[in-house]
Amino acid sequence: MTALFNFQSLLLVILLIICTSAYAHSMAPGFMDRNQHGILGVFWKSARIGERLSPYISICCVFMAISIFIGG
Template structure:
């Protein structure tokens, strides 16, 4: 089953995208800041979400981990 058709998997993919983009922006800020527009602008926007809403993102990651443990 694709992640697009399973809501929990879609949320997991979005959380991983946000966390990975925030980490990549921390490690390579010049590359991320150059690509604010276009297709790669999605990663820049996800990095901003991860940086500004980090307490909420971390709570969502813990909640997803608990729900994944409970479902398996």
């Protein structure tokens, strides 16, 4: 089953994109800021979400890790 049809997997993919984009933006801000539009703009927007909502994103990551651990 793909991540698009399983809601928990879709949330996990979205959280991983947000976390990875925020980390990549902290390492190479010039590259991310140049690509604010188009396909790569999704990663720029994800990085903004990860930077501005980092406490909530980290709490969501912990909850997802617990749910995956419990759910198997």
